[in-house]
Amino acid sequence: MASMASRAAAVTITNAALDKPSHGSSGNLSQRSFVGLRAGLVLGQKKENLSLSFKVEPTSRISMAVAVDVSKFESVTMAPPDPILGVSEAFKADSSPLKLNLGVGAYRTEELQPYVLDVVKKAEKLMLESGEFKEYLPIEGLAAFNKATAELLLGADNPVIKQGRIATVQGLSGTGSLRLGAAFIQRYLPGVKVLISSPTWGNHKNILNDSGVPWSEYRYFDPTTVGLDFSGMIEDIKNATDGSIILLHGCAHNPTGIDPTAEQWGTIADVIEEKSHLPFFDVAYQGFASGSLDNDASSVRQFVARGLELFVAQSYSKNLGLYAERIGAINAVVSSSDVANRF
Numbered sequence: 258m259a260s261m262a263s264r265a266a267a268v269t270i271t272n273a274a275l276d277k278p279s280h281g282s283s284g285n286l287s288q289r290s291f292v293g294l295r296a297g298l299v300l301g302q303k304k305e306n307l308s309l310s311f312k313v314e315p316t317s318r319i320s321m322a323v324a325v326d327v328s329k330f331e332s333v334t335m336a337p338p339d340p341i342l343g344v345s346e347a348f349k350a351d352s353s354p355l356k357l358n359l360g361v362g363a364y365r366t367e368e369l370q371p372y373v374l375d376v377v378k379k380a381e382k383l384m385l386e387s388g389e390f391k392e393y394l395p396i397e398g399l400a401a402f403n404k405a406t407a408e409l410l411l412g413a414d415n416p417v418i419k420q421g422r423i424a425t426v427q428g429l430s431g432t433g434s435l436r437l438g439a440a441f442i443q444r445y446l447p448g449v450k451v452l453i454s455s456p457t458w459g460n461h462k463n464i465l466n467d468s469g470v471p472w473s474e475y476r477y478f479d480p481t482t483v484g485l486d487f488s489g490m491i492e493d494i495k496n497a498t499d500g501s502i503i504l505l506h507g508c509a510h511n512p513t514g515i516d517p518t519a520e521q522w523g524t525i526a527d528v529i530e531e532k533s534h535l536p537f538f539d540v541a542y543q544g545f546a547s548g549s550l551d552n553d554a555s556s557v558r559q560f561v562a563r564g565l566e567l568f569v570a571q572s573y574s575k576n577l578g579l580y581a582e583r584i585g586a587i588n589a590v591v592s593s594s595d596v597a598n599r600f
């Protein structure tokens with residue numbers, strides 16, 4: 258981009274600059290209507306010569322911009338560096354043998370490489386053997402994956418699945434799935450505010466901002482107890498405009514690691530129901546909080562069992578160690594199979 262930016266130059270000339278030597282016959286230049294000028298411009302690393310031709314008025318100052326492949330994206334600003342990836346860079350640069358990278362939450366081997374789970378190796382072998390895995394997918398993703406991910410989330414025998422009240426679309430991991438959810442909100446629930454926990458995973462704000470979805474925060478972390486500010490959380494959710502969207506971490510809240518108890522989840526669901534809010538769960542660590550996939554989905558399942566409509570974004574980066582593959586999904590649990598079919 259930098260070299261493109263330098264491919265524009267402003268040329269300003271005056272009659273005085275061109276009008277030499279006049280030999281008393283300044284009419285030479287002033288009577289000429291067109292003047293050829295050779296300009297040497299530095300374009301990126303390369304010097305290029307340009308021939309310019311333009312009209313000269315006898316006494317006026319001429320100012321013109323020479324546009325040479327001027328980028329249409331001059332107004333693009335550099336995004337701020339990702340603070341977590343910045344830690345990775347600092348980690349690489351540090352020569353201490355005792356260093357530990359706590360920036361990115363990822364399993365590592367002793368050699369500090371991503372740990373590939375046996376189950377992943379086995380699945381990859383099967384996929385290679387079946388030869389199916391490079392085929393185009395439908396817009397909503399791989400049907401077998403969408404079915405499996407919804408079952409892992411809600412339990413295979415959940416009535417919602419049997420009733421066809423869940424719509425699942427494969428997304429680019431947790432981030433892409435959240436982005437799809439936010440785009441959906443922007444399109445179908447424009448202006449509805451999303452409440453996010455304070456603090457939360459930094460990209461929640463970026464994703465909502467990029468999607469043009471308004472947001473505000475609800476209290477979550479209490480520094481005095483180093484625990485959940487449950488009363489603050491409930492109060493803020495109660496005070497939100499009816500029909501707001503409440504973004505909740507299904508388990509292993511990032512960054513605090515503090516989750517509500519089952520009873521507290523019940524109270525949160527009560528308030529959300531009273532206020533006709535729409536819960537939007539972010540499930541990026543199913544299995545990490547308790548070691549059980551089922552227990553870690555109990556918050557979502559409790560809300561679903563009440564008959565609430567909700568969104569759930571899922572990520573398999575962490576729990577399957579699929580950091581590079583970007584595997585995830587966005588689910589909408591809705592009131593009827595008819596609505597689900599339209600997603």
Ligand SMILES: Cc1ncc(COP(=O)(O)O)c(C=O)c1O
Pocket residue numbers: 429430431432433458506511539541572573574575583585
């Ligand atoms: C709370 C939360 N949501 C979503 C994500 C995004 O997951 P992914 O890396 O799969 O995009 C993360 C990743 O750190 C996260 O912590």
